Amino acid sequence: xxxxxxxxxxxxxxxxxxxxxxxxxxxxxxxxxxxxxxxxxxxxxxxxxxxxxxxxxxxxxxxxxxxxxxxxxxxxxxxx
Numbered sequence: 001x002x003x004x005x006x007x008x009x010x011x012x013x014x015x016x017x018x019x020x021x022x023x024x025x026x027x028x029x030x031x032x033x034x035x036x037x038x039x040x041x042x043x044x045x046x047x048x049x050x051x052x053x054x055x056x057x058x059x060x061x062x063x064x065x066x067x068x069x070x071x072x073x074x075x076x077x078x079x080x
Contacts, residue, residue, distance in 0.1 A: 016052040027059045029058065031057055055067070
């Protein structure tokens with residue numbers, strides 16, 4: 001069995017909007033989904049409400065996914 005495709009999921013600390021703008025400008029990416037923490041959980045802390053919980057960008061036939069990780073989270077650290 002060989003891997004035919006993969007979908008990268010970028011965990012960015014508060015920089016999803018900047019990454020989206022860059023990929024749109026440089027790669028011609030199209031935002032297909034953008035959901036914020038406050039859209040899903042109105043009781044989340046105010047600092048989290050505007051952070052991106054999940055974003056999907058289409059670049060040609062490829063799909064890229066992104067999230068703004070929780071403030072203070074270390075890369076690769078598991079969130080409980």
